[in-house]
Amino acid sequence: MHRPRRWHVTRWHEDPYSGGAYASLLPGGQIGHRLLLAEPLDGQLILAGEAYHSHPGMTHSAWESGNCAARHALEGGARRVLVIGAGLAGLAAARALVASGATVQVLEARERIGGRTHSIELGGIHADAGAAWLQQYDRNGLARLAEQLGLATVATDFSRPLAAAHDGPVPDIDEAYARFLRHVDRSLPLEQAVRGHAATLSPAERRALGFALDGNLILEAGLPLSRLSMAALEEEGVGNGDRYLPGGYRQLVDHLAQGLDIRLGHEVRRIERSASGVRVDGIAADCCICTVPIGALGRIDFLPDLPGRYREALSYLAMGQVEKVILQFEERWWPVSPSGYLRWYDEPANWGEWLDLTEGVGSPTIAGLIAADAVEREFRGRTDEEIAHSAAYQLQRWAERVKSYG
Incomplete structure (x- = not known):
């Protein structure tokens, strides 16, 4: 052999x-359950990530979801925002908020950024152990960024x-x-x-x-x-024209993280909402954007608990x-x-x-x-x-x- x-x-x-890997719909689940979970909660808590997008399981969906969450936060008047997770949804949200003048801190449980993208080095080359393709390439915002950065891509004809x-x-x-x-x-x-x-x-x-x-x-x-x-x-x-990055997703992730205040090794345990704002493990802010994958969401205590309609929608999702x-x-x-x-x-x-x-x-x-x-x-x-x-x-x-x- x-x-x-x-x-x-x-x-x-x-x-x-x-x-x-990513969130899939369980029996009885509908796309509407995903979209409901993306709705802001009291202007203080917004869930973001590929799980809450109409085209789930893709990096550009997470990216778009993060940008959408940032818009919701800004429209609600938030100026101090805590973003949980430094994957593509979290990085997108943080960059959009900072660009609009908000004060942002990103809390990441791992000792690295990128979330479910993870480029590893193997025998002198880089390869993606997580998400690898730029899917739906023609309408992929991350693909446009890769082009702007001049990154090499290779097409895959599925x-x-x-x-x-x-x-x-x-x-x-x-x-x-x-x-x-x-x-x-x-x-x-x-x-x-x-x-x-x-x-x-x-x-x-x-x-x-x-x-x-x-x-x-x-x-x-x-x-x-x-x-x-x-x-x-x-x-x-998948779609026609999908491409992968021979240099790995790290090239995009590292670029997106530049200039952001990211605290590694901080696993969030508690998110509290009240009339005065939100507190994440005791850190005060106007709003929290939570991009934690649904497979790890149960590790966080929400006070008060998420409303019944959110909990019901989450019950129809599971990690593939x-x-x-x-x-x-x-x-x-x-x-x-x-x-x-x-x-x-x-x-x-x-x-x-x-x-x-x-x-x-x-x-x-x-x-x-x-x-x-x-x-x-x-x-x-x-x-x-x-x-x-x-x-x-x-x-x-x-x-x-x-x-x-x-």
Whole structure:
């Protein structure tokens, strides 16, 4: 087996400050629940981040949410603002507030900035262990910033993966998913609706549907079908023209943090609202913008508690589980995809999505993604080294299958 010489394995599901990758809708959840949570509370508390955006799970959504929260704070007359979290939502809010003359302090629990973006160094190159792509590139504000800064980007064409399936030729995944979207009964819970649709299909069509759901829905949301809302089908994911940053998201994050008052290593425990303003761990301000991911929101005491409608909306959100492995080899031994994008359809699902970073970073490096129940199957009781070698084994199985197609 080809063994990596270096690796990095993420464990976002174990991270106390995130609890997962991004917020997905549970059964019964609607996009309206996300938007309700973005509404200011008494002019003193505003929740911001990708979870509270109509296009969740993306860095530019967090960025837009942070900017929106800053506008709400300024419209409410706030001049002293505490921002909790130095991810992209927090940095966006802080920069917009400072630009308008407000006094801002950012409190960050980690000993680094960036939140769920995290560029790591591996064998002399940089790679993103968290968010990696500038998605929906043409309408992405962070992409415009990257262009202004002259940062190198590499396009990924998700519509043209070099794909392989463990049990034979790859079926028409796009058609299987499109057919599902056309015919699924949206009045039912998602898992029940999938079973009903699958019952109308031939064995070959059911095989194609299973692969389509694994790759296009479960891998995107990070939750199994039993824990996903039907509304998840309406939420946008990847798009044509998406690009990644060979130098890592750190380039954007470091630029955005310049000039801001950021206090690292400060995990917020308590947010109190009263007629005189807001106090965060005893620090007084006019308003607090909280960008803590929903997976860690329960670590904060809100006094008084969040209103019932906010708590109900939060009950329909959960952190999707998506993890990444970055593998670096002596040479690029795997088949090269013209798009840089690879798909592996296995049963049960494991490392199903890969991005070949080799051309972008100048070293034989590849990043794999795994999601939902597969995270538990692959990670439980294993060291990072064991996980890295297991992922490399799956990459080799994919490569052998691709070669078998001739």
